[in-house]
Amino acid sequence: MEQAAAAPPPHILVVDDDREIRDLLAKFLERQRFRVTTARDAREARRVWPNGHFQLVVLDLMLPGEGGLDFARWLRTQSDVPIVMLTALGEETDRIIGLELGADDYLSKPFNPRELLARIRAVLRRAGEPSEKREEKPARGLHFAGWTLEPTRRRLLSPDGVEVPLTGGEYDLLVALVDRANKVLTRDMLLDLLRGRQAGPFDRAIDVAISRLRRKLEDDGRHAQLIKTVRGGGYVLAAEVTRV
Amino acid sequence: MTPTPGPTPAPAAAAPAPRPAWLRRLHLHLWPRSLAGRTAVLLVMALTVVQAAGLVIHALDRVDLQRLAQTHDIALRAITLYRAVALAPPAERALVARTFDVTSDSAAQLAPNPPIEDLMLTPLALQRQLRADMMLVPMPQTQRPRDQVFLGGPAYGRLAVGLQLPDGQWLNVTTAMPPPRPWNSATFLIAFLVMTAAAAALTVWAVRRLIRPVATLAAAADALGRDVNAPPLPETGPLEVATAAAAFNTMAARIRRFVDDRTFMLTAIGHDLRTPITRLKLRAEFMEDDEQRAKMLADLDELAAMVSATLAFGRDVAGDEPVRAVNLVALIRTLLDETVDARPEAEALVTYAGPEHLTVRARPVALKRALTNLVHNALNYGRCAHVMLAPPLGSVVTVLVDDEGPGIPPDQLDLVFQPFHRGEGSRNRETGGTGLGLPIARNILRAHGGDVTLANRPGGGARATVTLPLPA
Numbered sequence: 001m002e003q004a005a006a007a008p009p010p011h012i013l014v015v016d017d018d019r020e021i022r023d024l025l026a027k028f029l030e031r032q033r034f035r036v037t038t039a040r041d042a043r044e045a046r047r048v049w050p051n052g053h054f055q056l057v058v059l060d061l062m063l064p065g066e067g068g069l070d071f072a073r074w075l076r077t078q079s080d081v082p083i084v085m086l087t088a089l090g091e092e093t094d095r096i097i098g099l100e101l102g103a104d105d106y107l108s109k110p111f112n113p114r115e116l117l118a119r120i121r122a123v124l125r126r127a128g129e130p131s132e133k134r135e136e137k138p139a140r141g142l143h144f145a146g147w148t149l150e151p152t153r154r155r156l157l158s159p160d161g162v163e164v165p166l167t168g169g170e171y172d173l174l175v176a177l178v179d180r181a182n183k184v185l186t187r188d189m190l191l192d193l194l195r196g197r198q199a200g201p202f203d204r205a206i207d208v209a210i211s212r213l214r215r216k217l218e219d220d221g222r223h224a225q226l227i228k229t230v231r232g233g234g235y236v237l238a239a240e241v242t243r244v
Numbered sequence: 245m246t247p248t249p250g251p252t253p254a255p256a257a258a259a260p261a262p263r264p265a266w267l268r269r270l271h272l273h274l275w276p277r278s279l280a281g282r283t284a285v286l287l288v289m290a291l292t293v294v295q296a297a298g299l300v301i302h303a304l305d306r307v308d309l310q311r312l313a314q315t316h317d318i319a320l321r322a323i324t325l326y327r328a329v330a331l332a333p334p335a336e337r338a339l340v341a342r343t344f345d346v347t348s349d350s351a352a353q354l355a356p357n358p359p360i361e362d363l364m365l366t367p368l369a370l371q372r373q374l375r376a377d378m379m380l381v382p383m384p385q386t387q388r389p390r391d392q393v394f395l396g397g398p399a400y401g402r403l404a405v406g407l408q409l410p411d412g413q414w415l416n417v418t419t420a421m422p423p424p425r426p427w428n429s430a431t432f433l434i435a436f437l438v439m440t441a442a443a444a445a446l447t448v449w450a451v452r453r454l455i456r457p458v459a460t461l462a463a464a465a466d467a468l469g470r471d472v473n474a475p476p477l478p479e480t481g482p483l484e485v486a487t488a489a490a491a492f493n494t495m496a497a498r499i500r501r502f503v504d505d506r507t508f509m510l511t512a513i514g515h516d517l518r519t520p521i522t523r524l525k526l527r528a529e530f531m532e533d534d535e536q537r538a539k540m541l542a543d544l545d546e547l548a549a550m551v552s553a554t555l556a557f558g559r560d561v562a563g564d565e566p567v568r569a570v571n572l573v574a575l576i577r578t579l580l581d582e583t584v585d586a587r588p589e590a591e592a593l594v595t596y597a598g599p600e601h602l603t604v605r606a607r608p609v610a611l612k613r614a615l616t617n618l619v620h621n622a623l624n625y626g627r628c629a630h631v632m633l634a635p636p637l638g639s640v641v642t643v644l645v646d647d648e649g650p651g652i653p654p655d656q657l658d659l660v661f662q663p664f665h666r667g668e669g670s671r672n673r674e675t676g677g678t679g680l681g682l683p684i685a686r687n688i689l690r691a692h693g694g695d696v697t698l699a700n701r702p703g704g705g706a707r708a709t710v711t712l713p714l715p716a
Contacts, residue, residue, distance in 0.1 A: 010563070024526035088515070103481050110521035110548045113529045155608075162603050163570040165578040165612060167585065212581060216574050218601075 011035045011054040015045045015071070015244050016086065017064050029120075042074075043065035049078065049180055056124055058116070059103075060086040061094050071092060072101050082123045086111065099152040100140070108142075142178050144239040145226055147217065149178055154217075164216050169209050177237040179229060186234040191201070210235055276524075278447075280455040287420045287447045287638045299432075303305035310399065311689055315370060319377030322405045322417045325352055330387045341415060342512045345577040349420035358393040358406035358417040366394035366403065374405070386410065400425050457485040464492060473498045512554040521548050536701050553680040555664065556613060557687070565607040570713070572641070578615045578632055582659060583623070592625055598633025604641060605694055613645065616687035618696065618708045622647035626706055635713050640694075643710040651700040 012034050014108045016022045019040070026036040026209045037052055041063050048206035057075065061068035072083055085098045085106040095106050107116055144151040146159030154171055166174065176193045177185065185193075190206050210227060213219075219226040228238050274452020276282055325344045332340045337354055344352035368375070371394045372621040378392075393406035403421040406414050460477065467474040477498065525544050531537040576596060577667040584591045604611075615631075622629035634642040652660065659665050664679035682696075689696045701707045 015598070017268070018523070020523045021519065021526065024523060026532075028526055028529050039315055088518070109523055112545075113526055158571065161569060163568055163608050165570065165575040167578050167582050169585070170578075170581075215600075216571075216577070229450045231250075 008208055009033050009035045011037065011053055012120070013045065013048065013052060013054045013057045014038045015040075015042070015057065015063065015068070016060040016203055017041060017062070023117075025113075028118070032117055034120075035155070042068070044073040045071060046074070047189075054081055055127070056120060057081055057083045058120070059083055060085065060109075061098060062088055064150065069101065072098060072103060076102050082127045096152050109178060116180065141244040142179055142241055143244065144181065144241045149174065152173065167209075168213070169205065170213050170216070173206070173209050174213060177235065178241055181237045181239060181241040184230045184234045184236045190235070267430070278455075279458060280451050284444075284448045284451045285701075287451065288420070288444045289449065291443050292534060295421050295436065295443075297704075299436060305425045305483050312373075314398075314421060314424070315373050316377050318403060318405070318419050318421065319351075319374045320381065320408065321419070323378040323381045326389060326407045326409075326415050327381060327387070327415060328410055329381070334411070336481075337409075344417070350418060352417045354413065357393055358391075358408070358414050359404040359418065361395050361402075361404045361418070363396035363400055363402065363404060366397045370394070370397055373404050397421060417436050424655040436638075454482075455489055457481055459490070461488060461492060466497050468499070472503050509711065510554055510557070514551045517525065517551045521551065550680075553684065557680045557684050563608055567605050567607055569603050570608045571609070572604045572643075573598065573600055573633065574607075574711075575608060575612055576615060576633065576643070577617060579612050580629075580631065583612035583616070583619055583629075586622075589629075593623065594619070595628075595630045596633075597630070599635065602636070602641065603635060603715070606712070607688075610688045611692065612711075614685040614696075615710070617643075618645045618710065621645075621681050621685075622706070625649050639714045640648075641712050641714050643712070645708040645710070646701065646705055647707075648705040649705065651706050652698055654700070657698050657700075661696075 008243060012029060014022055014025050014029070014036055016025065016038070017040055018192075022038040022040065026038050029036045037048055039048055042065060044077050050088075052194070053058060059072060061072075063071065069087070069140065072085070075081065075083065075206075081105040083098075083102045085093045087108050104126070105119045106156070107119060108227055116150050140150065141239065142151065143151060148157040149155075150157065156171070158164050158175065172193070187206050214224055214227055217226055226237065228237060230236055238240050276285060301345045308340065314413050319485055321344075325341070329337050329340050335417075341352045344350070360696050365371075374394060375392065378389075378474060385492075387410060389407040390412075391408040393404075395404040395406075396402045401420060401422055405417045405419075463657050464474070464477050474494075474496070479486045479489045479493065481489075483502050489594065504518055521544055528540045528544065529656050531540065576598075580594050580596055584594055595608040619631065622645050626649025629650050630644075630646040631644070632644040649708060661682050663683045671710070682698075689712070692712055694710065696710045699707050699709065
């Protein structure tokens with residue numbers, strides 16, 4: 001985080017109703033050189049919002065009074081600030097609504113602090129990219145070569161509408177490839193995009209994940225048509241992507 | 245005989261007399277096992293008895309009628325012949341009498357004496373009948389028989405009638421009088437059989453109809469055993485059936501409430517545990533000792549996994565996740581890959597064999613959890629997990645999860661599906677687990693209309709057999 005040291009540290013708003021978690025999270029993130037402000041509920045968050053210049057919001061969806069989803073909705077009317085949601089385990093509906101509202105990522109409680117850190121960094125990196133795609137982010141579906149990727153539900157549908165389950169790593173990899181369709185992504189770029197998600201040797205993990213993805217997309221590894229191997233160490237998704 | 249000390253009631257009185265062997269065999273072969281069958285057999289038997297009784301009454305009626313007709317016929321034939329003989333000139337009388345002898349079973353002759361046969365006198369009632377019938381044929385009063393003698397009757401098979409002519413001679417007529425044969429009718433047996441068969445068919449149909457609710461009740465009880473949220477029975481039909489259905493529904497509702505209460509408690513505990521676990525995970529990050537921190541985080545991960553399993557078990561497994569078409573092979577590969585990602589050392593121990601594409605209708609997240617639990621169970625207790633997808637048979641697809649462990653004691657094969665049951669009979673931390681993996685798997689699969697069973701393979705190791713219905 002050398003750049004972070006040079007530039008002013010990103011300011012993060014943590015909204016959670018449990019004081020201990022709030023304080024511990026603030027302390028943990030401050031140690032990672034973030035600037036942190038906490039709020040115990042939506043009302044307090046609204047109060048601190050205007051003057052905070054926040055780069056990211058960590059939002060617990062289970063808030064007393066006005067719920068987290070309502071606050072996220074309000075927040076979206078104010079700004080494009082990235083949101084990482086903390087959801088109750090198994091509250092699929094809340095999570096899907098949150099992602100459709102434009103939240104950038106989610107973790108279910110109890111989460112691992114390091115996982116949260118990785119997600120925060122990944123989201124901040126994506127937000128920092130000079131990309132026009134961020135504005136149209138709440139896409140319900142990305143179509144490519146007959147396949148459909150549904151970001152809000154994190155799932156892949158085959159051309160005949162059958163869900164094809166993916167591992168977390170495979171999904172992230174596919175999103176990265178689809179987001180940059182017809183652009184060559186080197187192994188290093190993919191590693192950088194996926195860091196924090198995967199355990200083990202990353203370098204091999206990319207190749208393994210690509211071969212698994214190809215098998216699930218029924219893309220023959222030796223004559224791959226969809227995810228093509230580029231000589232010199234990279235991959236490209238060769239398909240037109242349409243957003244719905 | 246039980247060697248019971250002290251005063252005992254007479255054993256013979258207590259024990260029913262043993263039935264002869266042939267009766268038991270008959271009982272075994274003819275006595276149906278189903279209630280419908282038994283009721284039908286009893287009804288048909290009763291019906292047959294009633295039919296037979298009706299037929300006997302009918303036959304007795306026919307006996308009377310036949311006898312009446314027979315008597316009438318004989319009387320008329322005899323008196324007609326008598327009239328012809330009496331009106332004929334005396335020289336021709338013997339000739340006229342012989343013309344009667346046209347049938348083999350009767351004969352007539354003129355004699356100076358009444359008939360001498362080895363027969364008793366005809367019963368008085370029959371005599372009266374014969375005399376009355378003879379009066380029906382008109383003739384001059386002077387020509388009527390001077391005397392009449394009747395011998396024999398149906399009991400002898402023959403009847404001899406002696407009629408004295410005005411000149412003192414006797415005209416003796418002997419005819420066969422067979423005992424009545426009321427059963428001697430072609431339509432009789434056919435009618436009996438047709439009526440019995442029709443009644444039996446109607447009985448079987450009606451009994452089946454009436455008994456059907458019992459089968460429905462049994463099916464509902466079975467469904468309730470698999471899924472407490474099975475739809476209630478319709479409280480319709482005959483009064484008794486509707487009452488039974490209502491009682492059953494009430495019982496199901498009570499069981500459901502009981503299960504719901506326990507589930508709610510479990511879920512509440514699980515929910516409440518998440519906040520302290522999150523806090524502890526954050527606190528662990530501030531520990532200086534790297535080794536202790538790693539261990540503490542591992543403990544907390546285990547705790548979180550247990551809470552997550554408890555919540556998954558507590559939540560209605562059908563949940564709000566919609567059923568949709570899903571590629572089962574991709575789902576299996578995904579969960580195997582995730583398993584290997586989480587424990588790289590298990591890479592060679594986890595295999596898949598089967599087709600590359602198979603679509604089922606399922607709740608993907610729930611189904612993945614169920615199969616994951618089975619794979620983890622195989623890895624934890626059986627050292628490896630070989631997943632095989634058999635080609636679909638009929639409308640069922642079978643997934644096998646084999647391991648190479650010590651197997652499961654036969655008496656535990658079903659117990660391990662009970663919540664918090666531990667295979668080794670101990671809560672050994674070494675093997676980890678929450679005791680909920682297999683119950684969750686079974687709950688989820690049953691909610692999909694499938695099931696999972698465990699068995700020991702002949703070659704060693706255990707095998708989990710998962711069945712899932714295929715989309716029609």
